Amino acid sequence: MIDHAHDLASVRDATERLLTAAGALDNAAASEASRLPGWSRGHVLAHLARNADALVNVFEGRPMYPSAEVRDADIARDAPRPLDVQLADLRAASARFQAAGAVPADWSRTVELRGGVTDTAARVPFRRWIEVEVHHVDLGIGYELEDMPDAFTEREIAFLAERFTGHPEVPSTRLTDHTRAWSTGRAAPDGPALTVTGPAPDLLGWLAGRRDGAALTVTGGALPVLPPL
Structure with a gap:
């Protein structure tokens, strides 16, 4: 059985690990290539912030992203920002996600994600946990698959x-x-x-x-x- 409250707490902990690790970078390092082809570390951080907001949309019954083109444009727009701006944005977006997840709701309801994919609301926190853990590895700053919680x-x-x-x-x-x-x-x-x-x-x-x-x-x-x- 999915425990959405446990997963929300796990997302919070994983986000803090990522923010702490990324906080040791500087602006030059943030602009360097990540492990994802064509993306800098700034792209990864921007994606994580915008994904948190997108999942708030999911919780609240709106489309996850207005379109694929808007999603990509928002990431490209936000990727070059200074590191302190990136981290403040990611922290704020993560807090909005946690707040949306704390609202009493029917966790068995069906929600719609990207590309027409549907799932239960209870699985959304785990999907966010995936984003944070995997993209922490993608940053290429010392966190590896072996470091993820078993x-x-x-x-x-x-x-x-x-x-x-x-x-x-x-x-x-x-x-x-x-x-x-x-x-x-x-x-x-x-x-x-x-x-x-x-x-x-x-x-x-x-x-x-x-x-x-x-x-x-x-x-x-x-x-x-x-x-x-």
Whole structure:
């Protein structure tokens, strides 16, 4: 069962870790390339701020973004700002997200995200937690997949495995870190044809498009090429 209050607290803690780490940068470092192609660290910070506001829209029944073009333009506009402005904006936007999440509501209601994707309101805090944790890694400032809370890593692997379940381009696959197991890909009447094994952070990195899977072991075939998230 999803505990949205726990996830809101986890988002707050993850945001504080990110803000503290980013606060050690300077303006020059903030303008340097992140690990995301074509994005500076400023782009990542701007995206995180605007995503928090977008999820407030979701909570309050408005479209997440007016359009994809407006989303991209807002990130490009905000990316070059001085670091202190970036961090103040992200802190304020994160506080607005927390405030919206604290409003009494029907957490079982269905909400709409980008591209017509729907989910329950109770899962929105975890989706924000994903944004903060993964983009902290994307900043390239010393926070790695191995530094993520273990409970988060397990849930994110399950979340991404679910996302690819039934996808026609992904073969039926079993994922395991030798302790836990997940399944993903298209249905197979005889069970998964492939097994992908490795440390949980490497499984998450491969599923999230942050690692190439070189640290994983595959039995039954080649490592699947995953479609973009």
